[in-house]
Amino acid sequence: xxxxxxxxxxxxxxxxxxxxxxxxxxxxxxxxxxxxxxxxxxxxxxxxxxxxxxxxxxxxxxxxxxxxxxxxxxxxxxxxxxxxxxxxxxxxxxxxxxxxxxxxxxxxxxxxxxxxxxxxxxxxxxxxxxxxxxxxxxxxxxxxxxxxxxxxxxxxxxxxxxxxxxxxxxxxxxxxxxxxxxxxxxxxxxxxxxxxxxxxxxxxxxxxxxxxxxxxxxxxxxxxxxxxxxxxxxxxxxxxxxxxxxxxxxxxxxxxxxxxxxxxxxxxxxxxxxxxxxxxxxxxxxxxxxxxxxxxxxxxxxxxxxxxxxxxxxxxxxxxxxxxxxxxxxxxxxxxxxxxxxxxxxxxxxxxxxxxxxxxxxxxxxxxxxxxxxxxxxxxxxxxxxxxxxxxxxxxxxxxxxxxxxxxxxxxxxxxxxxxxxxxxxxxxxxxxxxxxxxxxxxxxxxxxxxxxxxxxxxxxxxxxxxxxxxxxxxxxxxxxxxxxxxxxxxxxxxxxxxxxxxxxxxxxxxxxxxxxxxxxxxxxxxxxxxxxxxxxxxxxxxxxxxxxxxxxxxxxxxxxxxxxxxxxxxxxxxxxxxxxxxxxxxxxxxxxxxxxxxxxxxxxxxxxxxxxxxxxxxxxxxxxxxxxxxxxxxxxxxxxxxxxxxxxxxxxxxxxxxxxxxxxx
Amino acid sequence: xxxxxxxxxxxxxxxxxxxxxxxxxxxxxxxxxxxxxxxxxxxxxxxxxxxxxxxxxxxxxxxxxxxxxxxxxxxxxxxxxxxxxxxxxxxxxxxxxxxxxxxxxxxxxxxxxxxxxxxxxxxxxxxxxxxxxxxxxxxxxxxxxxxxxxxxxxxxxxxxxxxxxxxxxxxxxxxxxxxxxxxxxx
Numbered sequence: 001x002x003x004x005x006x007x008x009x010x011x012x013x014x015x016x017x018x019x020x021x022x023x024x025x026x027x028x029x030x031x032x033x034x035x036x037x038x039x040x041x042x043x044x045x046x047x048x049x050x051x052x053x054x055x056x057x058x059x060x061x062x063x064x065x066x067x068x069x070x071x072x073x074x075x076x077x078x079x080x081x082x083x084x085x086x087x088x089x090x091x092x093x094x095x096x097x098x099x100x101x102x103x104x105x106x107x108x109x110x111x112x113x114x115x116x117x118x119x120x121x122x123x124x125x126x127x128x129x130x131x132x133x134x135x136x137x138x139x140x141x142x143x144x145x146x147x148x149x150x151x152x153x154x155x156x157x158x159x160x161x162x163x164x165x166x167x168x169x170x171x172x173x174x175x176x177x178x179x180x181x182x183x184x185x186x187x188x189x190x191x192x193x194x195x196x197x198x199x200x201x202x203x204x205x206x207x208x209x210x211x212x213x214x215x216x217x218x219x220x221x222x223x224x225x226x227x228x229x230x231x232x233x234x235x236x237x238x239x240x241x242x243x244x245x246x247x248x249x250x251x252x253x254x255x256x257x258x259x260x261x262x263x264x265x266x267x268x269x270x271x272x273x274x275x276x277x278x279x280x281x282x283x284x285x286x287x288x289x290x291x292x293x294x295x296x297x298x299x300x301x302x303x304x305x306x307x308x309x310x311x312x313x314x315x316x317x318x319x320x321x322x323x324x325x326x327x328x329x330x331x332x333x334x335x336x337x338x339x340x341x342x343x344x345x346x347x348x349x350x351x352x353x354x355x356x357x358x359x360x361x362x363x364x365x366x367x368x369x370x371x372x373x374x375x376x377x378x379x380x381x382x383x384x385x386x387x388x389x390x391x392x393x394x395x396x397x398x399x400x401x402x403x404x405x406x407x408x409x410x411x412x413x414x415x416x417x418x419x420x421x422x423x424x425x426x427x428x429x430x431x432x433x434x435x436x437x438x439x440x441x442x443x444x445x446x447x448x449x450x451x452x453x454x455x456x457x458x459x460x461x462x463x464x465x466x467x468x469x470x471x472x473x474x475x476x477x478x479x480x481x482x483x484x485x486x487x488x489x490x491x492x493x494x495x496x497x498x499x500x501x502x503x504x505x506x507x508x509x510x511x512x513x514x515x516x517x518x519x520x521x522x523x524x525x526x527x528x529x530x531x532x533x534x535x536x537x538x539x540x541x542x543x544x545x546x547x548x549x550x551x552x553x554x555x556x557x558x559x560x561x562x563x564x565x566x567x568x569x570x571x572x573x574x575x576x577x578x579x580x581x582x583x584x585x586x587x588x589x590x591x592x593x594x595x596x597x598x599x600x601x602x603x604x605x606x607x608x609x610x611x612x613x614x615x616x617x618x619x620x621x622x623x624x625x626x627x628x629x630x631x632x633x634x635x636x637x638x639x640x641x642x643x644x645x646x647x648x649x650x651x652x653x654x655x656x657x658x659x660x661x662x663x664x665x666x
Numbered sequence: 667x668x669x670x671x672x673x674x675x676x677x678x679x680x681x682x683x684x685x686x687x688x689x690x691x692x693x694x695x696x697x698x699x700x701x702x703x704x705x706x707x708x709x710x711x712x713x714x715x716x717x718x719x720x721x722x723x724x725x726x727x728x729x730x731x732x733x734x735x736x737x738x739x740x741x742x743x744x745x746x747x748x749x750x751x752x753x754x755x756x757x758x759x760x761x762x763x764x765x766x767x768x769x770x771x772x773x774x775x776x777x778x779x780x781x782x783x784x785x786x787x788x789x790x791x792x793x794x795x796x797x798x799x800x801x802x803x804x805x806x807x808x809x810x811x812x813x814x815x816x817x818x819x820x821x822x823x824x825x826x827x828x829x830x831x832x833x834x835x836x837x838x839x840x841x842x843x844x845x846x847x848x849x850x851x852x
C-alpha cells in the first residue's frame with residue numbers, strides 16, 4: 001500500500017482527504033484524465049467539472065467529441081444555443097463534430113466552423129435538416145485540419161469562378177482523406193474540380209447525388225476509392241434539379257484508384273475510365289449506366305459495342321441486372337482477363353420501371369441480333385456460347401461466382417450453367433436468394449397455384465418469410481424455379497452429365513419440406529456438377545430477410561440431429577437425412593427450420609468426394625434407416641431414379657416421401 | 667595476463683548470451699526484478715522498444731524508477747500472458763483507417779484483466795502504461811475508469827473515487843448554471 005510519503009505530490013497537491021485517504025484518481029496526469037473524459041458522453045464529461053477544483057480545468061482541455069444527437073435538450077430549437085455554449089466553454093482540440101438535428105442559423109454555423117477550425121477539428125459530419133440545401137459559410141474552408149468530412153444536404157461554399165483561387169491554395173485541405181458529398185450542390189464543375197485539386201491526400205470520395213456538376217473529370221494521385229450514385233427519382237427540390245445532376249464521370253488519371261463503385265441499376269452516370277492502372281474492384285454496373293467506357297471497350301446500356309481485354313488489374317466485378325443474360329455477362333468477362341470474383345445481382349425492377357426496361361431489353365436483343373446476324377440462341381446454344389472464342393478469365397482466373405437475388409428463372413439458370421461449364425478453375429459458387437420474390441409470387445396467386453404440374457416440391461426457404469406467407473394466405477406456392485430444376489436435372493441425366501444446379505426452391509406451404517427427396521435431389525445435383533471436372537462447392541444460401549414486417553422472435557436454429565431435435569411424426573425422417581448425408585459425404589452446413597411450419601433453410605456443401613463404390617456406413621438401429629440409406633446410395637450412384645421420378649410425377653409431399661422409400665425398397 | 671584473458675573470454679560469452687537472450691529484466695522502483703519477453707516488450711511498449719533498440723537495456727535489471735513493483739508486475743503479466751493476442755503498435759498505426767483512429771473496445775480477457783484490479787492498482791497501472799508508452803494498455807485502463815464513472819451523478823463519482831468537494835457553495839452554483847446543458851438529463 002502506497003502511503004503519503006511515497007506520494008509526496010499527493011500532499012503537495014492537497015488532494016488528501018480529511019481521513020488521510022488520498023484520492024488517487026486526481027493524482028493522475030492531466031493527459032490521462034482528459035483521455036478518460038473523452039471516453040465519456042459529452043454531458044457526463046462536462047459534469048465532472050463540478051467534482052472539485054482539480055477537475056475544473058480538465059474537461060475544457062479534453063478532446064471534444066460533439067454529437068448533437070447525444071445532447072439532451074428540452075427542445076430541438078434550443079440545440080444551437082447549447083452547441084454555441086459548448087464550443088465557447090471548451091478550450092481544447094476538437095476531434096468530432098456531428099450535426100444531425102440542430103437547425104442553426106447561417107451565422108451560428110459560421111461562428112461554429114470558425115471556432116472548430118481553431119480547435120483543429122478532424123471529423124465533420126453535417127446533416128442539417130433543412131428544406132433545401134443549406135448554404136455552408138466560407139469558414140468551412142478554414143477547417144484545414146479536417147481528415148474526414150461528410151456533407152449532406154449542403155451547398156458548398158467553394159468560390160464559383162475561382163479555379164485560380166484553388167491553385168493558389170485558397171481551397172486546401174492537406175489532411176482530408178475521406179469526403180462524402182450527399183444530396184449536395186456545388187456551384188459549378190470548375191468549383192468541384194478546384195475542391196478536389198485542393199485535397200492532395202484524398203483517398204476516398206463518395207458522391208451520392210451530387211448536383212451542379214454534370215461532368216466530373218477525376219485527376220487525383222491519392223484517390224483509392226470512388227463511389228458514385230445518382231438519384232432514383234426526380235429530385236424534390238427545384239434548386240437541385242435546375243443545377244443538374246452528375247451524369248458523366250471521367251476517370252482521367254487516377255494512378256492509385258482501386259475501387260470504383262456505382263450504385264443503382266435504374267439510373268447512373270456514364271462512366272469513362274481512361275487511366276486507372278490499379279483498379280481492382282468495379283461495380284455495380286447496370287443498365288442504368290447509359291454509357292460505359294473501359295479503356296477502349298465500350299458498352300451502351302450494358303450491351304457491348306466494342307470489346308477489349310485491357311483491364312487486367314480488375315479482380316472483382318459486380319454486375320446488376322433485371323434479366324441476366326449470358327451474352328452481356330460473357331462480354332464483360334472478356335474485358336477483364338484477370339477477373340477472380342464475379343457478382344451478378346438480379347434485382348427485379350419495380351413496376352414503374354418495368355416498362356422502360358422491357359424497352360431497353362428489346363433494344364438490346366435487337367442490337368445483339370444485328371451484331372450476330374442470328375436469332376438469340378436458344379437454351380442449349382447459349383450453353384455453347386463459349387465456343388465463340390476463349391474468355392481468358394474463365395479459363396484461368398475466375399474462382400468465385402455469386403449470384404444474388406437468384407430466382408431460378410430460365411435465363412438465370414442458363415447464366416449459371418454457362419458459368420459452371422466454362423469457368424475451368426471455379427472453386428466456389430454461391431446462390432443468394434432474395435426474399436422479395438416470395439412476396440412477389442404471393443402477389444400472383446393464380447400463377448402460383450399450379451397443382452397439376454408435376455413438380456417435385458423440394459424446398460428451401462427462409463422460415464420467417466414463410467411464416468409471413470402463412471399469415472397472408474395458405475397458397476401452395478410453386479415457381480418456375482422448381483420446375484426448371486427438374487427439367488434441367490433430367491436433361492442432364494439423360495444426356496451429358498455436364499452440370500446442373502440446385503437453385504432456390506420456392507416454398508409451398510404444405511408440409512412438403514425437409515424430406516428425403518429434397519436432400520437427395522440436392523446432393524445428386526451437386527454430384528452431377530462435380531462429376532465432370534474439378535469440384536466446385538455449390539452452396540445454397542438464403543439472404544437474410546431485409547426487414548421482417550412483423551416483429552417476431554427469431555427462430556432458434558434446430559440442429560438436424562442430436563440434442564434439441566425431437567423426432568416425431570414426419571420429422572423422424574430427418575435423422576436419416578443426416579446419416580445419409582454423412583454416408584454420402586455431403587456435409588450439411590446449416591439447417592434452420594420453423595417448428596410449426598415444417599420449413600427451413602438448408603445449406604449443404606460437398607467438398608469431400610464421394611465415390612460410387614463407397615460402402616455406406618449404415619446405422620443398424622432401424623430398418624427404415626437402412627432402407628433409406630440404401631435408397632440414397634442408389635440414387636446417388638445414378639441407378640436411374642431420376643427418370644422414374646419424372647415418369648411418376650410427384651404432386652404431394654407425402655408422395656414424395658413415399659417415392660423415396662419406394663426407391664429404397666427397390 | 668592469463669587472468670585478463672580469462673576475463674576477456676568471460677566478457678565475450680556474457681555478451682553473446684546477452685544478445686541471444688529473449689527476455690529483458692525490468693527493475694521496479696523498490697528494487698524487484700521482473701522478466702518479460704523481449705519480443706512482447708518491444709511490441710507493446712514504445713519506450714521499451716526504444717530502449718532495446720538503443721541498447722540501453724541493463725542485463726541486471728533495467729531501472730524503471732517511476733513504476734512500483736505492483737504496477738510493474740501487472741504490466742509484465744499483461745505482456746507475458748497476452749502478448750500473442752495483441753497486434754503490435756506498428757501494425758495498428760499502419761492500418762489506420764481514413765477516419766480518426768477509433769477506439770477499439772477492450773476484449774474479454776482485457777476486461778477481466780482490469781476488472782480484478784483494485785482502484786489503487788488500476789491507477790498505478792494507468793500511469794505505468796502511460797510512462798512505458800503502452801498504447802493499448804492505456805486505452806484499456808482508461809476505458810475501465812471511464813466505465814466506472816459512467817451513469818453516475820457527481821456525488822456518486824466523488825464517493826467512488828474519494829474526491830473531496832473543495833468548492834464553496836457559491837462557486838458550485840455558478841458552475842451548475844454554466845453547465846445547465848449538461849444536467850438536462852438528470
